[in-house]
Amino acid sequence: MTEPEDDFPLRRILVAMDATSFDIHALDVAASLAARLSAELHGLFVEDLDLLALARLDVVRHISLATGMPERLDPERMEEELRSLARQARRQIQQAAQARGIAFSFRVVRGHGASVLAEAAADVDLMVVETAGRPLLGQVRMTSTWRVLARQAPGSVLLLATGATPSAPVIAVVDGSPGSMRALGAAITLAHRLGGPLTAVIADHDREAMAKVESDVRAALARAGMAARIQLLTEDDPDKLLRAVHALGGGIVVATRSGPLAESECGTRLFDRCAEPLLLTS
Helix, strand or coil: CCCCCCCCCCCEEEEEEECCCCCHHHHHHHHHHHHHHCCEEEEEEEEEHHHHHHHCCCCCEEECCCCCCEEECCHHHHHHHHHHHHHHHHHHHHHHHHHHCCCEEEEEEEECHHHHHHHHHCCCCEEEEECCCEEECCEEECCHHHHHHHHHCCCEEEEECCCCCCCCCEEEEECCCHHHHHHHHHHHHHHHHHCCCEEEEEEECCHHHHHHHHHHHHHHHHHHCCCEEEEEEECCCCCHHHHHHHHHCCCEEEEECCCCCCCCHHHHHHHHHCCCCEEEEC
């Protein structure tokens, strides 16, 4: 069994924005985390090539706010609007960093959304993104770009449903895999830094296997000097984990993007619909 890492370094925090997810909330969360953890704040604005290609299609129309009539998209106007949004993003990141007394940087990258974000995530310790999900039966469904990012980014990613703010208590989802034990290590570090309680949810379809994982989790908690609640959960219902996490009232959920649970329907639904801030580790 792989032991959890004792340290979860958070020295560089990146907030990513584009024309479809331009929200001050993700920036506020990233800046607040950077200030609390003495980290640097890095801003990234993505000029999405797919959006620019769409503007060049003759068949594409949008509804004018001025006339209420369909109009053809203007590629040059689209370019200028993206530049304007990028300038606005720079101003907001600068203001957020200066207000909190933290170092910051900002850059604009043109490319395909998910691949640009995945590459950027490799250069920082944590990427914060707003999933811009739409309500679905009281839950949030992740949009396709963020779903790809959650699975492929090499570093840690904090996914925020609209309006969600990370806080204590911290919930760690563990299945005994090496990745989930690293996630437990990250959750322990966050619980220490946020000053809140920790709950470890052990999920597996095999009760005997859960007993072994529980023993290892308790040993890891003891080494870290962390008291935590432990909840055992059998994977007999794909929505069971999602409901359990929500019922615990967590301020942030920590899970791994690798391992048996992450690749199961149960894990997929957690990633896709979690309304709480979701931190995915590698």
